[in-house]
Amino acid sequence: MxxxxxxxxxxxxxxxxxxxxxxxxxxxxxxxxxxxxxxxxxxxxxxxxxxxxxxxxxxxxxxxxxxxxxxxxxxxxxxxxxxxxxxxxxxxxxxxxxxxxxxxxxxxxxxxxxxxxxxxxxxxxxxxxxxxxxxxxxxxxxxxxxxxxxxxxxxxxxxxxxxxxxxxxxxxxxxxxxxxxxxxxxxxxxxxxxxxxxxxxxxxxxxxxxxxxxxxxxxxxxxxxxxxxxxxxxxxxxxxxxxxxxxxxxxxxxxxxxxxxxxxxxxxxxxxxxxxxxxxxxINGEGIYASNPWRVQMEKNTTTAWYTTKKSAVYAFFTSWPQNRVVQLNSPIPTESTKVTMLGVPKLLKWSESSMGKGLIIALPEFSPNIANMKIWTLKLQDVH
Missing domain, CATH: 3.20.20.80 (Glycosidases)
Structure with a gap:
């Protein structure tokens, strides 16, 4: 019992x-x-x-x-x-x-x-x-x-x-x-x-x-x-x-x-x-169901992000949409084959490596009503360390 x-x-x-x-x-x-x-x-x-x-x-x-x-x-x-x-x-x-x-x-x-x-x-x-x-x-x-x-x-x-x-x-x-x-x-x-x-x-x-x-x-x-x-x-x-x-x-x-x-x-x-x-x-359950804790569970910089992982992907969740549509993630380490998408948005997102030698700077899509309704957004990061 x-x-x-x-x-x-x-x-x-x-x-x-x-x-x-x-x-x-x-x-x-x-x-x-x-x-x-x-x-x-x-x-x-x-x-x-x-x-x-x-x-x-x-x-x-x-x-x-x-x-x-x-x-x-x-x-x-x-x-x-x-x-x-x-x-x-x-x-x-x-x-x-x-x-x-x-x-x-x-x-x-x-x-x-x-x-x-x-x-x-x-x-x-x-x-x-x-x-x-x-x-x-x-x-x-x-x-x-x-x-x-x-x-x-x-x-x-x-x-x-x-x-x-x-x-x-x-x-x-x-x-x-x-x-x-x-x-x-x-x-x-x-x-x-x-x-x-x-x-x-x-x-x-x-x-x-x-x-x-x-x-x-x-x-x-x-x-x-x-x-x-x-x-x-x-x-x-x-x-x-x-x-x-x-x-x-x-x-x-x-x-x-x-x-x-x-x-x-x-x-x-x-x-x-x-x-x-x-x-x-x-839309976002892919990063929730059957997921596991990543090596970093949360980070705080310009945007607070929470992380999960499943198979070879890392998922970053954030609750505040930046006015300049740019999210900086310091914990993931990119590779030459890194791909970034937002769940619910079909196209690949543009990204660059931060000037500090690690981390990602990600350009978010246009802020549409469908995106606004989610309130919590999920970035899918493939081939990162």
Whole structure:
């Protein structure tokens, strides 16, 4: 379990498809797993936070905790002003109807955004599951609210688009009686883990065979409480997907979050942003997808540039268009066969070697409306050192 392994709340559990040796339930063995190539190459995904907290749609997905856990005044005031006395968090459940949820349209939008993977919240810290979990009786999307398997319905449409499917799964549940009991016992008992966490995680893996599991909520208890190593060893060795690796993500992969409404609509402002990213990636994605860090990641001179590399090319990204249409790059060392182009512009660009004996001085194309719309521009440098 990603968040349960003691490596931080941004740990990811990534599922791949190749054969692997058997791993033992200890961190030395489990941490030796390689990163699945698809994740390292994907670079861009969409995170979907969706649950009962989408009904009040105020604050964040931590609404319940801030309202009745910490009793934050502004949350209490919100409830007094908008809901009758005695209204409980469970009363939000039937209002989470998802009546306009169209997983096919979601998949089409994520494809248009250029996303290579999607992570859906199968369950957050509130405990409500977006699939018919047997361990969340009367607090899941089949029993209460939509009366649908929201997790299962999205899967085939993402698969059809060749988008990897990931599932977020919270370990802790703020107010679950068994978790509260284990916490009271200083986590010397594992009633919640045995009755709730492990059965749910195994069910998600067996039922949906996700490509990625993002799990957090581990911070109040040690990894031994969560049975982390035992679960991962099962997942690596004997589960239907078998190939799983956990890593801590510190960059190199961008996961943008959206929050659908309680009816299952992705708000227009989110859709516009996603399509805008996709439009940019359709031109500049060559320098993003499956790229690697170059020997220089960023340089600052007259123009700030960020670098990636793929195969024999180096890509330089810059965000400020110079008034004289000249970009100077000090890090690349040109050769006699160097070629420079701008992604989205078919013709070769003129360049010269800087007077300092290294670096490139590049003449940019005319500033047209199509070029202006990109806002971030990419120079492709071939045969440079």
């Amino acid at each position: 990603a968040g349960a392994v003691g490596l931080g709340p941004l740990a990811l559990l990534l599922l791949a498809a190749s054969a692997s040796p058997r791993y033992t339930p200890d961190w030395e063995s489990l941490d030796a797993r390689p990163l699945p190539p698809w994740f390292d190459e994907a670079k861009f995904g969409v995170f979907v936070h969706w649950g009962v907290y989408s009904v009040p749609a105020w604050g964040s997905e931590w609404f319940w905790y801030f309202w009745q856990g910490e009793k934050v005044p502004k949350y209490e005031n919100f409830m007094r002003q908008n809901y009758p006395p005695g209204f409980s968090y469970a009363d939000f459940g039937p209002q989470f109807e998802a009546k306009f949820y169209n997983p096919q349209k979601w998949a089409e939008l994520f494809e248009a955004a250029g996303a290579r993977y999607v992570v859906l919240t199968s369950k957050h810290h509130e405990g409500y599951t977006l699939w018919p979990s047997n361990t969340a009786w009367n607090w899941n999307s089949k029993d209460v609210g939509p009366h649908r398997d929201l997790v299962g319905e999205l899967r085939p449409f993402l698969r059809k688009k060749h988008i990897h499917y990931g599932l977020y799964h919270s370990l802790l549940e703020w107010f679950h009686p068994l978790y509260v009991l284990d916490k009271k016992n200083n986590f010397t008992t594992q009633s919640f883990v045995q009755a709730k966490v492990l059965p749910e995680m195994v069910d998600l893996v067996n039922r949906y065979k996700p490509d990625l599991i993002w799990s957090d909520g581990e911070w109040e208890a040690p990894d031994t409480y969560w049975n982390s190593t035992e679960f991962l060893a099962w997942l690596y060795n004997d589960s239907p997907v078998k190939e799983l690796i956990e890593v801590v993500s510190f960059g190199g992969n961008y996961l943008i979050n959206v929050g659908p409404t309680r009816d299952g609509i992705i708000p227009p402002i989110f859709e516009e942003r996603l399509r805008s990213v996709g439009s940019w990636l359709s």
